[in-house]
Amino acid sequence: MPTTLKITPPLEGVLCITLNRPEALNALNTQLLGELADTLNSADCDDNVRAVVITGSAKAFAAGADINEMAERDLVGMLEDPRQHHWATITRFRKPIIAAVNGYALGGGCELAMHADIIIAGESALFGQPEINLGIMPGAGGTQRLLRAVGKSLATQMVLTGEPISARRALEAGLISEITQPELTLERAMTIATRIAAKAPLAVRLARESLHKAMDTDLATGLRFERHAFTLLAGTADREEGIRAFQEKRPATFQGH
Structure with a gap:
């Protein structure tokens, strides 16, 4: 059983994972x-899991990598860092x-988000890549995904100054899709995940892959x-079910084939 995570069993197809290192603001160490x-x-x-929600605490989604753990590694240790395998x-x-992000989402926490x-x-969330303040740079997608999300100018400013942006600025820049009251963030994320989990699994997977292709090609x-x-998808049973359900004015029951 994980000791740095709280796992809620799948409910309506949604698995909820809560980062649970409160003493370290959910810093992402190798174990986590x-x-x-x-x-x-x-x-x-x-097959019982059709979508996943990842969240942290009210104070921090994840405040970055575990600096104490990083300090113990020399150059060889960084090159052989098992965290790279975990990120992959x-x-x-x-x-x-x-x-579902509240509080700090910095460094590796921003990259995980x-x-x-x-x-x-x-509303209280802060997003940033402060690695430059430690004499390093983002290493888990912070330069690549951030630039694709918010554009060259803002991404460069965030990475080279290390200064975070607010949830409001993140929404304006396209990094996030919604802002909620902090106490409702997880509830809203679960609602969205549940709606997605009710859709045809093959259609969801291929639509998601197609959206990713838009960024990669x-x-x-x-x-x-x-x-x-x-x-x-035209040859799937779920397509036939979706059309029949629409014609019969009833909710569709998708089976994933």
Whole structure:
């Protein structure tokens, strides 16, 4: 059982993962990242899990990497850092992730939030990449995902100054999709995840992959992937169920095939 996470069993297809290192503001040490990677790896193979919500505490989603742990590593230790493997596992997760962010989302915490497909933030949330203040730089997607999310100018300002931005600024820049009252952040994220979990799993997976292609490839390649995915879904039982349910004016029951 994880000791740095609180896991809520799947409810209506949604698995909720709470980062649980309150004494360190949920700083992402090797143990936490390993437990998170293992949990997501298991959820990827579990048909009862159709979406995942990741959250932290009221004070911090995750305040960054564990600096004390980093200080113990020399250059060789950094090059062989097992956290890189854990990050790769998290990146490969194939189901929708919704991040419910309150308080600090800094450094690795901001990078973890950006691994999510949708970010819901409380009014008190702060997003930043302060690694430059330690003489280093983001190393888990902070330069690449941030620039794609908020644009070159703001991303460069955040990375090179280390200064965070507010939830309001993050919404304006496109980093997050909604702002809520802090006490309602997790509830809103769970509502969105539950709605997604009720949709056809194959359609959700291929639509998500198609959206990711839009960030990773040129327009022509992305359009080819979209057309191919659309064609694949045309032959699924869930498509037939969706059409019948619409015609019969009833909720659809999707089975994932």
